[in-house]
Amino acid sequence: MTTVGERLIEGLAARGVEVVFGIPGVHTIELYRGLATGLVRHVTPRHEQGAAFMADGYARVTGKPGVALVITGPGLTNALTAMAQARADSVPMLVISGVNKRASLGRGFGHLHELPDQAAMVRALCPTETVMDAAGLAGALDRAFAALATGRPGPVHIEIPTDVMGLPCEALPEPVAVVRPGPEQAALAQAADRLNRAERVVILAGGGTRRHEAALQALAEALDAPVVQTVNARGAMHGHPLVVPASPSLAAVRGLIAAADQVLALGTELGPTDYDMYAVGGVPDLSGMVRVDVCADQLARHPAAVAIHADAGAAMAGLLALVRQKTGDGAARAEAARQAARAELPGLYEPMPGQLAMVEAIRAALPGALIVGDSTQPVYAANLYYDHDRPGGWFNAATGYGALGYGPGAAIGAAVAAPGVPVVCLIGDGGLQFSAAELRVAVDENLPVTFIVWNNAGYREIAEAMRGAQTPIIGCTPSPLKLEPFAAACDLPYMRVGEDPEALAAALRSGHGPGLIEVQVR
Template identity: 35%
Template sequence: MKRPLGAQISHMLRDRGVEVIFGIPGVHNQEMYRGIEEAGITHVLARHEQGAGFMADGYARATGQPGVAYVITGPGLCNIMTPMGQGYSDSVPMLVISSCLDEVAAARGQLHQMKDQEAAAAAVCDWSHTAGSAQAAYGLIERAFDEFELNRPRPKHIQVPIAQLEAEADPAPPPNQPALRTKALDPDIAPVLSLLNTAKRPLFILGGGARSNLWRQILSQVGGACFTTYAGRGLVGTGYALDFGATLARPGSAEIVASADLVVAVGTELAEVDMWRADLGHNAPLVRVDLDAEVLGDAHRALVKLQADGESFARTLWAATEGADPATGWSHEEVAEARTRWRAEVDALRPGILPILDALRAAIPPETMIYSDMTQFAYVAKEVWEMSSPYHWHHPTGFGTLGYALPAGIGGAVARRGKPTAVIAGDYGFHYTMQELGVAVELGLPLPIILWDNGKLKEIEDSMVRAQIAPNAVIARNPDFCKLAEAFGAAAAVPSTLEELQHTVRGAFDASGPTLIHVTPEIL
């Protein structure tokens, strides 16, 4: 039946599998809220649109399905642009739907007015378009969901004029058949097999797009060593003897890469934030497998370029290499020696964190999904914390925003009811989005929030010292974080020993709401 378009949009989203929407209502987008409950969708009320965006991000990373957010015209959209930029960097499927003014060129002084809202959003997402009719809105939503399946998943923004949201509209058309992504087939991988057949030291670099549970078997079949990017951690599980880990940021990794006689990079940009250097360091032929054509044609100059998803490439490669004679050029000893040396480097670079991480890892169930913020505690963990399963640690790589962990963790916990989710944040970054504690309390989420408080922007202070700049503006007055958490209705604890930390964290997973666990360097 006919309904206002704002209501029809919610029904269309539900027909395409959307179960949760994050957002904040306002007078401009209230018509979008008319159909949410009627469509059977759960709405999570954020305390700030930035929080809503990060919640949608965290939900998408936990489920693999698009995270959806509703925001208002002008400031609402501006506030969610940081999460959109983060999602663009990290290949997160997000759909942001906002209201917009009906006319801006011939009118001034309107509520929430921007000069060009569509263009502003376009700067931080895959695309941003205005739906001037019901059919345009339906078409753009359908396009977004198709592209989430077909292409590298990235945020999209659709804005709908207020008058259109209020106007009566026919229902959206039923969903089409799911779009089919390009798959790697036997002929496609023939050049890769030819190179593998002669390689003695094949090296695989697995990124977040290398989605498959077959990589450990593939590596064993071909005798391959591997690195993972931060986003690819856990793809080979733990204990594989030729796994160098997520250590591409260690300067010595370039020497290892240079010693390989074949490098196969799957689902990774090989970006600055993956390696913290300009060049990978390879001397051997490079194979790139990626959905993104821009990645395939980048400055690393791959010899073989295959545009395909990582999962189908892995499946095809696994079948083609079954029973092959594995290469024997790598030794378990050289991998173990490199990892031991790099662990010591990490500890020396940011001392005092490693023992706390080791204690924390022992207390956290292996199936826990962790969301971390831009903090030294997480920087150390990304290199040394081995993951038994992929896509269980999410970090704001790339765009690198502060304030990500708490709201993203809330989105992940909403998606994973009954499964353990944890948050790791630094004291300064926590200031950005700490108001979202209210959402976690409201929803009764058993969410351990490990707050690393060294009383300063320590990473920036260290960088200033290295640059021979007198540290400036790196210390901010912190509140009593435990009292703050309790004021929101959350539990709080200040463990004084590592054993107490472990006990507190274990208990937090069984609590009836979030627990802020305040940790300082003095715990050692």
């Protein structure tokens, strides 16, 4: 007899899943039965939130859905924070959980891990489906993967009752092929007409352009258009004369956008944490833009002269066939914006240039590395201005949903996704304490993750915000871990440096396995 739990793993493997992140429990034992075949690798985090953060990091690097496997009740509620982060950043994530026996659902009997209505709780965040019998498994998987591959990516949840997991299950049919519709030709023609008539085009590139970097560069060169990158687009076109790796919240970047006679927005939700992170208003009028987004709801939220409902890669390919080659001052406009944007940093916060130099030291020491950030000061600085040297190689949770403790799990997921590629987790001492136990997973899996802990002995960014608001500074000085013995407890090599970019680069070059570097902040 082959069970639902075993067929689940077969079905995941048939859909290209190679890794799941999860913690087994009595409510998922039958789901784990199928993992014994070796079709899918299992990585064990220390907390279900870490499992889903790992799935997030894995998905961002591979472009495939990251999968987390958790128990009913607390396992799923622990994962919800990471699911919300994935929703905010359009990261494809499948969370599979148990749920109590069918006859008990919604009855309030007081079973272990019982929730009043687990599916209803998740439905407020993302699509969810309950597999009520063996015959429903294949359809649930097909619908989940269709949701993950079409429209705006994000989390999807499947729950399987404990009395369904062990039921006999016939072999699953072949997965249903998922086809993403292409852009409408009429909309492409309207967009190309506006772009061809314009003389000073600016492109706003969001996370939807990831994995389409060649098309983005070709389109930018054809239009002679500076490319303003949101955080989730960093790494594309590294060092290119047209790239502007700076936040649209900066005055210099806003000036570049305002001076354009045509804006082309590609795969960006135009959210405040990218476009108005200081909540001061003054975002340039974008109502005349050409906008491309895979999500119809997103297109409806901001008026545009031309709205193209499509994947950014398909839309760029279509536009490239229609736009005429331009020559002009695009590179000069981009260079002026870069210089002025970087010059703004010390006026925003005097230590920012030094913090940015530390991030650039990481890039110099480990070319082509993946840098995964948490909410910490050097990450905030680099989100304002930083040009990474690997497409998709800079990401963090310091925009959008902004979950603290994201970094370690996401860095581990990234390292699993890209074997042999150096991975750096840049996290503050405060954020580390949200998910400190996950560092052991890097040791268990022998992953080349270096954890750089920015130790300013508290929540200094929040303290600075309180100071700026003339509010008493309360709750911002939690005592940090003693990182040298903590690293020893995790079996991680340890080094300490000050706020010296050269010392940090030297420390990074000295080791290639999992390790911890403490940056002692004044």
